[in-house]
Amino acid sequence: NAGVTQTPKFRILKIGQSMTLQCTQDMNHNYMYWYRQDPGMGLKLIYYSVGAGITDKGEVPNGYNVSRSTTEDFPLRLELAAPSQTSVYFCASSYGNRAGMGGYTFGSGTRLTVV
Amino acid sequence: QKEVEQNSGPLSVPEGAIASLNCTYSDRVSQSFFWYRQYSGKSPELIMSIYSNGDKEDGRFTAQLNKASQYVSLLIRDSQPSDSATYLCAVNKGNNRLAFGKGNQVVVIP
Numbered sequence: 001n002a003g004v005t006q007t008p009k010f011r012i013l014k015i016g017q018s019m020t021l022q023c024t025q026d027m028n029h030n031y032m033y034w035y036r037q038d039p040g041m042g043l044k045l046i047y048y049s050v051g052a053g054i055t056d057k058g059e060v061p062n063g064y065n066v067s068r069s070t071t072e073d074f075p076l077r078l079e080l081a082a083p084s085q086t087s088v089y090f091c092a093s094s095y096g097n098r099a100g101m102g103g104y105t106f107g108s109g110t111r112l113t114v115v
Numbered sequence: 116q117k118e119v120e121q122n123s124g125p126l127s128v129p130e131g132a133i134a135s136l137n138c139t140y141s142d143r144v145s146q147s148f149f150w151y152r153q154y155s156g157k158s159p160e161l162i163m164s165i166y167s168n169g170d171k172e173d174g175r176f177t178a179q180l181n182k183a184s185q186y187v188s189l190l191i192r193d194s195q196p197s198d199s200a201t202y203l204c205a206v207n208k209g210n211n212r213l214a215f216g217k218g219n220q221v222v223v224i225p
Contacts, residue, residue, distance in 0.1 A: 035215075040217065042119070042203060042215035042216050042217040043159070043203070043215040045212055045213075045214075048210075050210065090158055090159070094211055103149060103161040103164055104159075104161065104213065106159050106160070108157075108158050109157075109158050
């Protein structure tokens with residue numbers, strides 16, 4: 001059972017380039033999330049999805065896009081990379097909004113540097 | 116006011132002592148609360164969840180929730196060097212979206 005798998009683990013981008021961060025989970029979780037974590041800060045929600053075909057913005061969505069064509073995959077697209085997007089990106093998944101649920105399983109993260 | 120606040124600076128505790136971490140939240144209707152541990156360079160891992168007022172114990176960890184005062188705390192008993200990490204408080208905003216505090220670093224001194 002792999003859990004949540006993120007690729008790549010590290011990436012350096014030049015300003016203006018684009019890339020896709022991949023995330024896949026094998027736990028049949030219906031909810032998936034993308035967070036970013038800046039040094040010394042907590043995690044900020046970028047986008048989330050409550051099921052295939054449904055996505056919604058979090059608190060810091062600007063400069064990013066997502067899609068959710070399958071239950072397993074939730075890629076994050078960065079268009080026109082900027083230095084402000086230098087961060088560690090975490091994908092997570094969970095079961096739905098049932099009482100007592102809410103604990104996330106996180107991927108190992110992608111460390112992105114934009115130069 | 117921030118959604119989730121963890122204001123204490125780095126906490127140094129001797130091995131075997133109790134580490135106490137506090138967290139306050141702003142949304143009175145929040146129903147579920149979590150503590151995550153994050154080692155340097157690693158992803159967060161869930162260590163405690165709590166949904167009702169009072170205490171919840173799991174091994175050496177105890178989470179305490181007071182909804183009237185809007186705070187959550189985490190106690191780590193018999194602290195071990197392996198407990199040295201950053202502890203993140205998280206609050207469910209609805210639709211299973213979590214808001215995280217910035218974290219508290221704990222250093223256990225052998």
